[in-house]
Amino acid sequence: MTEKLYYTDMYGREFDASVISAENGSIVLDRTLFYPTSGGQPNDTGILKATNGDIHIVDVRQEDGTIMHIADGRVDLASGEKVHGIIDWEKRYIHMRYHTAVHIIDGVVNNDYKNGLLTGGQIYDDHARVDFSFDIIDKDxxxxxxxxxxxxxxxxLKVFQREITRSEALKIPGLSRTEPGRQLIEKLPVVRIIEIENFDFQADGGTHVANTKExxxxxxxxxxNKGKGHKRLSFRLN
Structure with missing residues (x-):
């Protein structure tokens, strides 16, 4: 199981790790700052510095709890070898800003507009989109x-993470506002929460900025208009 450093150090840019396996350009490490594509947030990219040179990581995936760093070609790494990872910080930081923005928009809709819910979202490198369950929506x-x-x-406002048990999470209404999210909470022994002080908190597995001003x-x-009860907003950050 890879230690997920991006949860405990969301502003981390570099890290040291040991290789667990490296086959067909897919590298598994004992610890990583590289975020895998998940929950609408894209994966990190960057490099791994190894004895035989730099390895460019172009994709990061998670399957059954295993985080796989996908290189842009063949790799020559042995199990136990030490590597130094450097993530593309500019890309990561824009993803963090957009992810927190999505949570803020979600919180506003959940708190102030009871006739609609945010039902999904996707983050890109230069914009993001959110989907709403409003029947009618307009520019105003x-x-x-x-x-x-x-x-x-x-x-x-401060943005921070904390963890609670599954039993605690199931007692909090609206901790996850989508059915897949609620089903996931029922399977997790510990639920990670992203909280925006005195405003909103949600179960979440992504990375975020530390203050809403960011x-x-x-x-x-x-x-x-994607159909009845399905409206989409695309936005960007400046």
Whole structure:
């Protein structure tokens, strides 16, 4: 099992690790800062410095608890070999900013608009999208939601993680606002929570900034009608 350093040190950029296995360009380490694609947040990229030179990591995946670092070609690594990892910090940080922005928008909708819920989202390198369950949505409503979200951003609230047991999590209404998320909580012995002080908390497995001010300015890009009860907002951060 790989130690997930990105949970305990979300601002970490470099780390040392030992190779567990390396086959067909897929590397498993005993510990890593590389975030695997999960929950709408893209994977990290970067390099592993090894005895025989730099290895460029272009993809990171997690399957059955195993985190696989995918190199851009063949690798020459032995089990037990020491490597030094460096993640692409600029890419990671923009993902953190967008992920926290999604949580803020979700919190605004959950707290202030009881006729709709945020039902999904996806983060990219230069924008993000969120899906809502509103039957009707227009530019005025989205402008209002973004304005309230921006107020939270500008308030400079602390963002932090904590862990609770599954039994505790199941007693908290709305800890996960999607059915797959609720089903996942039922399977986890420990549930990780991302909390924005005095505003919102959700079960979450991603990385986030430490203060809402780091999110920056939220700018609406477009609104799409994906069918009844399915509306989509795309936005970017400045």
């Amino acid at each position: 409503l989205i402008t209002e939601i973004i304005s309230r979200a921006q107020d939270i951003v500008n308030s400079g 999110v920056g300015q939220i700018e609406m890009l477009k609104i799409e």
